[in-house]
Amino acid sequence: MLDLSNAEVTLEQGSSWQASSPVLPPFIIEQIRRREEAERARRDQPQLDLPLDTYRPAPPSEVPDPTELPQRGVVIVDLLGNG
Numbered sequence: 001m002l003d004l005s006n007a008e009v010t011l012e013q014g015s016s017w018q019a020s021s022p023v024l025p026p027f028i029i030e031q032i033r034r035r036e037e038a039e040r041a042r043r044d045q046p047q048l049d050l051p052l053d054t055y056r057p058a059p060p061s062e063v064p065d066p067t068e069l070p071q072r073g074v075v076i077v078d079l080l081g082n083g
Contacts, residue, residue: 024032
């Protein structure tokens with residue numbers, strides 16, 4: 001097991017903090033607070049549960065026989081009578 005009872009940490013402002021101190025350094029407390037707030041904000045956001053299995057697409061229909069398809073074509077109607 002790692003013994004950190006005499007460990008010393010240098011803080012951003014240049015001061016030092018020893019592990020034997022009963023309180024965490026302020027910047028660590030601030031980081032923990034920010035992480036907890038971010039986690040709480042993410043957890044408290046409303047969620048929408050989508051009914052994924054409720055509406056399934058229809059199965060593909062059978063391909064009709066080409067001989068049974070109706071005749072298709074183009075009809076041109078001359079409304080002016082020219083020609």
